[in-house]
Amino acid sequence: MPIPKANPSPTKRMRIRTPCTFLVFLLALLLAAPAAADRVRTADPDNYRQILNRLQPGDTLQLAAGIYRDGLSLHSLQGTPDRPITITGPENGGTALFLGREGRITISLIDVSHITLRHLSLDGEGKRGHGIVAEGRGRFTHDVTLENLEITRFDADQAFNAISTKAPAWNWVIRDNVISHVGTGLYLGDSDGSAPFVAGFIEGNRIEHTTGYNMQIKHQAPRPDLAGLPTTPRETVIRNNVFDKSLGGSDGPMARPNLLLGHWPLEGPGKDDRYLVYGNLFFQNLTERLFQAEGNVIAYNNLFVNLFGEAVSFQAHNDQPRRIWFVNNTALGLGPALRLSGADERFEQIIDGNAIFAERPEESALPGENLITSLPRAEEVLTNPFAAVPDALDLSPVGGSLDRAAAGIRLPPDLPATDQDYRGKPRGQAMYGAVAR
Structure with a gap:
């Protein structure tokens, strides 16, 4: 008479199931955990530059009212579609004012994406410099929003721009800005057609009293093979x-x-x-x-x-x-x-x-x-x-x-x-x- 196989003891059954149960429990905890909370970080003219490179997706950098003399360099800074990085001045009660610098770019963008700049003022003070430039030494800028900005007096020459893109740029939003007394208001793309400006949304701006164009979008040569650039x-x-x-x-x-x-x-x-x-x-x-x-x-x-x-x-x-x-x-x-x-x-x-x-x-x-x-x-x-x-x-x-x-x-x-x-x-x-x- 064959001897029947014994069922595993309760202890053995528990040992068999424990690793699987633990993994399921751990996964449930991870799925239930809230996403990392978006942070609001505050800064003033004395310390804002030390914070820029530490910004993460979802962060908002709230700049205090004051005079910012050292520009804003946003390089290799990338948010995500759901969690952009926002840099903002006060919506009411004072201004975060960035002053132009001789021979310099006031706000420089290189290889950035999902970035929003709002409620900032830029005053070139007649110096030979630019306002906001997506620099040509970068590879791309995309999903950039510029809204509720005031940009003035970048007018030392017609060649100085309030906002300019010199690298491939797509999905930009330029909205509700006041631009006045500048050489050129918006100069989007490069003069040889090599920096396409694609799928832009330009809305509600007042662009006035420019030496050259209020706005130009440059012609486009064949587009580069660049990840994310619309095809x-x-x-x-x-x-x-x-x-x-x-x-x-x-x-x-x-x-x-x-x-x-x-x-x-x-x-x-x-x-x-x-x-x-x-x-x-x-x-x-x-x-x-x-x-x-x-x-x-x-x-x-x-x-x-x-x-x-x-x-x-x-x-x-x-x-x-x-x-x-x-x-x-x-x-x-x-x-x-x-x-x-x-x-x-x-x-x-x-x-x-x-x-x-x-x-x-x-x-x-x-x-x-x-x-x-x-x-x-x-x-x-x-x-x-x-x-x-x-x-x-x-x-x-x-x-x-x-x-x-x-x-x-x-x-x-x-x-x-x-x-x-x-x-x-x-x-x-x-x-x-x-x-x-």
Whole structure:
């Protein structure tokens, strides 16, 4: 008779299960443990530099009000998508003021990601230096947010910038900043096209009284093979900004538009990217046009007022205008208010629903259904078109003066705010221009 196998004793059973039970228990503890708490660290002009390199994902560095004379070097500092690193000055009650330095960059960015800078003031004091620069000796900067900054007096020369990127940059947000009296406001990308600025979001800024551009995004050469740099079609959004050169700027060969947009890569990743330009005010330029662009651009619900020269020109710069949509804008210009020339005919160019007031309206004749009339007539059909300052401008129509018989070409359905006017009000009656009645 075979002898049956004995069951393990209770002690043996416990020994067999104990390691597994312990591991399960340990894993449960780890999963239940809260993530490392985000820290708020405080600093002042005397000690802030010692803290910078110790910042970790999720940290906020709260800078006290005061004068910071030694700049801000953010190098190899990386947050995460869920836990960015934030450096902020006081939201109320005093200012964290960074002073410019001769021959130096005030805030230097090298190989940083998921970084937010807010509530800081930068004053160049007329010295030969820059404001914020993503330096070309770095490999990248991405997911950088600059908001609620005040940047002024980096104006020793047109070549000095408030904000500039000289390394590949993507997923930047530049929002609600006031930039004034600088050489160039935003200079995004490098002059040879080698530092692409991709998938940017530029919103709610007031950029005024610059010597050169209020803003330029440089043309792009073929993009480098760089981890994280987008390879599928993206958009750079430019919305709800004020671009103002009413106090003048350089003249002759150094004169610059308020905004210039260069082309995307001609082949490979990025060739189908596009600019979305909507809800902006472009105000005066004593020596150049307001807006110049090439490549793929969709512009709608914008206001353009230039009583000293051209308003808008789509023309070749480093390549050609390609896919162009210019719809439901209001443009006033001395000379042609709107020009389209040298476009690549393999691509679609649509000009429709615009209210164009020009000194020589015949030179603004374009395909599509637009209201094109003389510049003096603007005073009859618009509420306050010749205001001396942008805040007093009112390009809303008098009565039904800009009504049209039927709705025009509809913008692509994937675009934001196409059913609204410049002010964000719903569009009702079909009409020309950017502002509904």
